[in-house]
Amino acid sequence: MVVSERTDVTATTHSTTVGLGPRALANRRRIVAVAADELLRNPLASMEDIAVAAGMVRRTLYGHFPTREALIDGMLDEAFEQVGRALDGIDTAQPPARAIADMTVALWAVGDEFQLLLRLDEAGSRARMADRLAPVRARLITLTAAGQADGTFAGHLPPAALARVLTALVLELLNAHSDGEWVDAEAARDAALACLIAVGVDRSGAAEIARSAAEAARH
Numbered sequence: 001m002v003v004s005e006r007t008d009v010t011a012t013t014h015s016t017t018v019g020l021g022p023r024a025l026a027n028r029r030r031i032v033a034v035a036a037d038e039l040l041r042n043p044l045a046s047m048e049d050i051a052v053a054a055g056m057v058r059r060t061l062y063g064h065f066p067t068r069e070a071l072i073d074g075m076l077d078e079a080f081e082q083v084g085r086a087l088d089g090i091d092t093a094q095p096p097a098r099a100i101a102d103m104t105v106a107l108w109a110v111g112d113e114f115q116l117l118l119r120l121d122e123a124g125s126r127a128r129m130a131d132r133l134a135p136v137r138a139r140l141i142t143l144t145a146a147g148q149a150d151g152t153f154a155g156h157l158p159p160a161a162l163a164r165v166l167t168a169l170v171l172e173l174l175n176a177h178s179d180g181e182w183v184d185a186e187a188a189r190d191a192a193l194a195c196l197i198a199v200g201v202d203r204s205g206a207a208e209i210a211r212s213a214a215e216a217a218r219h
Helices: 011-017 022-041 047-054 058-064 068-087 096-109 111-119 125-149 159-178 187-198 203-217
Strands: none
Touching (some): 047 068, 096 125, 125 159, 159 187, 187 203
C-alpha cells in the first residue's frame, strides 16, 4: 500500500485560480503554456509577444496576468502543481534510501515543467522558486533524518543541509542534461544514484536502489 504525505507545493496555485470558471481557467493555462514556449525561444519576450503568440489581445492577457512577474508566478504555480502530483504518490513508509530515489525519479519526470524557470534571469524568481520548494525540502529533511538514525546515510551534515544539497543537485542535473553537458539515456536513474551517493549510500547499494526505482516508475 502506498503511504504518502501531502506535499503542498500547490497552495499558491489554488489561491490564484480559485473562483475561475472552466473557460477562464483554460485560458490561463493556455497563456502559461504559450509563455513557456515563447520564453524558452526568447527569454526577453515581452508580454505583447506572448499575447500575439497566444492569439489574444493584450487586454485578455493582462486580465489574467497584470505584470510579467505575475506571469512568471503563474508558470511557477503550474510547474509545482505537477511536482505536487508527482510526489503525492511516494511511499514514505519504505526505507529512506528508496523513498529518496523514488522522489528523485518522480521529480525528474516532471522536470521539464519547471526547467524553463531555472533559465530565466528574472529578479526574485529564484527566491519565489525556493519558497515553493520548501515542502519538498521538509520531506527530504524527514527522510534524511530517518536515514541517519538507522545508519543508512552519513551523519557528517545535519538533515536540513543534506536536504538543500539534494534539492540543488537535482535542479543542477536537470540544467546539465538540458544544456547537453550530460547526455544519459538513463538520466532519471543516474540522478537518483547521484543523490543516494551524496547522502552516503555505498555505490553498489545505491546503484541497485536507483535501478529499482527507475524501473518501477516505468510500470
